[in-house]
Amino acid sequence: xxxxxxxxxxxxxxxxxxxxxxxxxxxxxxxxxxxxxxxxxxxxxxxxxxxxxxxxxxxxxxxxxxxxxxxxxxxxxxxxxxxxxxxxxxxxxxxxxxxxxxxxxxxxxxxxxxxxxxxxxxxxxxxxxxxxxxxxxxxxxxxxxxxxxxxxxxxxxxxxxxxxxxxxxxxxxxxxxxxxxxxxxxxxxxxxxxxxxxxxxxxxxxxxxxxxxxxxxxxxxxxxxxxxxxxxxxxxxxxxxxxxxxxxxxxxxxxxxxxxxxxxxxxxxxxxx
Amino acid sequence: xxxxxxxxxxxxxxxxxxxxxxxxxxxxxxxxxxxxxxxxxxxxxxxxxxxxxxxxxxxxxxxxxxxxxxxxxxxxxxxxxxxxxxxxxxxxxxxxxxxxxxxxxxxxxxxxxxxxxxxxxxxxxxxxxxxxxxxxxxxxxxxxxxxxxxxxxxxxxxxxxxxxxxxxxxxxxxxxxxxxxxxxxxxxxxxxxxxxxxxxxxxxxxxxxxxxxxxxxxxxxxxxxxxxxxxxxxxxxxxxxxxxxxxxxxxxxxxxxxxxxxxxxxxxxxxxxxxxxxxxxxxxxxxxxxxxxxxxxxxxxxxxxxxxxxxxx
Numbered sequence: 001x002x003x004x005x006x007x008x009x010x011x012x013x014x015x016x017x018x019x020x021x022x023x024x025x026x027x028x029x030x031x032x033x034x035x036x037x038x039x040x041x042x043x044x045x046x047x048x049x050x051x052x053x054x055x056x057x058x059x060x061x062x063x064x065x066x067x068x069x070x071x072x073x074x075x076x077x078x079x080x081x082x083x084x085x086x087x088x089x090x091x092x093x094x095x096x097x098x099x100x101x102x103x104x105x106x107x108x109x110x111x112x113x114x115x116x117x118x119x120x121x122x123x124x125x126x127x128x129x130x131x132x133x134x135x136x137x138x139x140x141x142x143x144x145x146x147x148x149x150x151x152x153x154x155x156x157x158x159x160x161x162x163x164x165x166x167x168x169x170x171x172x173x174x175x176x177x178x179x180x181x182x183x184x185x186x187x188x189x190x191x192x193x194x195x196x197x198x199x200x201x202x203x204x205x206x207x208x209x210x211x212x213x214x215x216x217x218x219x220x221x222x223x224x225x226x227x228x229x230x231x232x233x234x235x236x237x238x239x240x241x242x243x244x245x246x247x248x249x250x251x252x253x254x255x256x257x258x259x260x261x262x263x264x265x266x267x268x269x270x271x272x273x
Numbered sequence: 274x275x276x277x278x279x280x281x282x283x284x285x286x287x288x289x290x291x292x293x294x295x296x297x298x299x300x301x302x303x304x305x306x307x308x309x310x311x312x313x314x315x316x317x318x319x320x321x322x323x324x325x326x327x328x329x330x331x332x333x334x335x336x337x338x339x340x341x342x343x344x345x346x347x348x349x350x351x352x353x354x355x356x357x358x359x360x361x362x363x364x365x366x367x368x369x370x371x372x373x374x375x376x377x378x379x380x381x382x383x384x385x386x387x388x389x390x391x392x393x394x395x396x397x398x399x400x401x402x403x404x405x406x407x408x409x410x411x412x413x414x415x416x417x418x419x420x421x422x423x424x425x426x427x428x429x430x431x432x433x434x435x436x437x438x439x440x441x442x443x444x445x446x447x448x449x450x451x452x453x454x455x456x457x458x459x460x461x462x463x464x465x466x467x468x469x470x471x472x473x474x475x476x477x478x479x480x481x482x483x484x485x486x487x488x489x490x491x492x493x494x495x496x497x498x499x500x501x502x503x504x505x506x507x508x509x510x511x512x513x514x515x516x517x518x519x520x521x522x523x524x525x526x527x528x529x530x531x532x533x534x535x536x537x538x539x540x541x542x543x544x545x546x547x548x549x550x551x552x553x554x555x556x557x558x559x560x561x562x563x564x565x566x567x568x569x570x571x572x573x574x575x576x577x578x579x580x581x582x583x584x585x586x
Contacts, residue, residue: 008492012384019381020400023464027403029426030415045429085308092305099299104306111313113573115521117542118562119320121327121555126320145316148309206408208524209542213550224410228528231414238418245414249407256406260399267465268472 034243041238060243067226074136075204078143083196086151091181094159111149134216142210151196158192195266198259205252223248328559346560359539362451367519373459374466375511382470383496401464413528416457420444447537450530473507509579517572541565
């Protein structure tokens with residue numbers, strides 16, 4: 001449905017192209033500054049690096065390895081717990097009889113409306129009371145609790161659209177709800193489950209608010225917190241910081257390109273329903 | 274229903290304990306939601322309630338003493354000049370974001386979806402989306418450097434264009450700090466919004482455009498009378514989501530200025546953090562939390578109302 005006349009089309013391509021440059025160039029600048037020397041960075045914002053040696057990247061890797069490991073741990077574990085709990089809950093809400101079901105739907109999905117900022121003050125004391133302040137467990141717990149509503153919402157919407165013939169037939173054959181969940185419904189839901197996994201990874205990898213407030217020790221802090229603390233620690237060693245930023249952004253950009261289809265499905269299902 | 278059918282005698286046998294067994298059975302069905310309800314209840318809902326409780330007290334972090342404060346913290350809200358400033362900054366965030374990430378993104382999506390080649394469409398959608406996948410910590414730090422005088426891209430580009438006189442300490446100037454942060458946020462978010470609009474536009478039946486073309490409607494006319502009205506719901510939803518997000522903003526301000534210089538770029542979220550975690554005034558921080566809660570709740574209710582209306586029509 002190309003409805004643009006030729007003249008307009010040339011103009012539009014110029015517009016799209018300049019917007020594209022506006023988006024990509026700062027990111028490229030970030031990655032390139034990881035190669036340039038500090039004096040070069042201070043000298044001029046433009047220009048290619050004198051050498052393509054990976055020294056700054058190696059230094060950044062050494063400085064961020066601990067944060068990376070922590071981010072990886074928190075991201076992976078909270079992805080598993082969030083998606084598993086959400087799938088289990090969505091199945092219960094769509095496929096099993098239970099008293100007060102609409103109330104539970106409203107309660108769980110309603111959690112999406114609540115802002116994490118408002119919960120900060122009470123959560124400090126709660127986490128201290130539980131003895132998990134400044135641990136990865138605290139982040140895993142919070143990431144799971146705050147993302148279960150949205151993830152359940154996505155999976156539930158998908159399950160509502162699945163035909164009921166299959167599980168009804170399985171019930172006739174005497175399969176228990178647990179078996180039907182694992183053997184029939186979960187495999188059918190795999191597209192939306194992948195979307196949920198990708199979206200949760202994006203969330204957990206990038207989360208800053210909770211990670212900054214509820215963790216202090218360098219061994220526990222995740223990448224976003226580690227990066228912002230590097231700004232003060234590295235002083236004027238900007239090249240290493242640029243390299244660290246690039247290292248931190250790269251996995252998620254690669255993940256986006258590999259799983260674009262699922263990414264987009266998750267994002268649009270979430271808003272379109 | 275399955276459990277009873279499998280044992281037809283269970284309901285009629287009337288042996289002692291049958292009722293209690295039925296009650297247990299009913300409760301056993303809740304196993305599906307129990308974990309989620311417990312988690313969301315204790316870590317998402319309860320803190321909100323607890324926040325109201327804390328907001329009615331004075332908390333002394335050093336002695337650990339808590340004393341009732343009545344509405345004192347809320348009265349302070351009305352007298353605190355930074356609250357007014359923060360609200361203004363959040364509002365500016367909301368208005369500018371609606372302009373760029375709702376109306377700008379809509380136009381961009383309409384342009385992209387009007388391209389002939391499906392590959393070109395997918396390409397531009399993906400390119401513009403990239404910044405949204407990156408954490409605001411990274412993009413915030415990146416723009417912190419971009420805005421630096423001397424070494425930053427911003428100055429470099431201005432000088433290249435012969436506009437060197439416009440150059441200033443973007444994040445260090447109280448007049449520009451918040452707008453520099455908002456600009457970064459637009460850079461990061463417009464591609465995500467455009468992507469959502471693209472999907473909404475793809476759902477519009479092609480016949481509508483064919484018919485319009487037959488009637489001699491030009492491209493702009495088609496966008497105005499077909500694309501815009503057909504994506505009205507998405508537009509409404511995006512306005513609400515964008516405004517809600519603007520009142521919850523935290524990361525980019527924290528990373529780029531920490532609310533400075535001289536509180537010029539404080540938003541509600543960073544002011545809550547400053548009061549609660551740097552000044553250790555948890556009671557007042559909780560009152561700021563209540564204010565954020567009230568604003569986001571109003572936005573959330575607007576969204577529910579919009580959804581309900583959409584379902585009826």
